[in-house]
Amino acid sequence: MLQPSVIILQNMTADLSLYEKSVSAAKVILTGFIVVFGMLLLLIGIIKLYSAIVAGAQKAADNHAKRKERVKEPVSADNGVHIIQKPAYITGPAADDDIPEEVVAVIAAAVAASMSPGVKPRIKSIKKANGGRSAWANAGVLDNTRPF
Numbered sequence: 001m002l003q004p005s006v007i008i009l010q011n012m013t014a015d016l017s018l019y020e021k022s023v024s025a026a027k028v029i030l031t032g033f034i035v036v037f038g039m040l041l042l043l044i045g046i047i048k049l050y051s052a053i054v055a056g057a058q059k060a061a062d063n064h065a066k067r068k069e070r071v072k073e074p075v076s077a078d079n080g081v082h083i084i085q086k087p088a089y090i091t092g093p094a095a096d097d098d099i100p101e102e103v104v105a106v107i108a109a110a111v112a113a114s115m116s117p118g119v120k121p122r123i124k125s126i127k128k129a130n131g132g133r134s135a136w137a138n139a140g141v142l143d144n145t146r147p148f
Helices: 002-014 018-069 101-114 135-145
Strands: none
Touching: none
């Protein structure tokens, strides 16, 4: 019973003109493109939804951890004004005379921000880098002296 249907289908396609065959092929190709790109868009949507859910969960966990780690600043009994204590990592002269205090303060703030809240780093010295080649000059030297 399968054989006669295959023969009938072959006879039907043999009777089609070149234009009809190309229109039929174009329909199949267009349907394939629509299905493939539709599935790609669906996958993109699913991945974005998943990343939004994960980001929201991480943000909630970070907020919860920050609430737990908040340290209350000491309050004086006089008028409820917050007392700001000088951090331990800016106690001594950390730089030579030629480095401005603002630069030292920025470096100290960057070090303090990169450390965990319980750790109190101490900056012992800050020195200027040697005035050798620039980064571009170093890249050129490395590029021209690299072995083959």
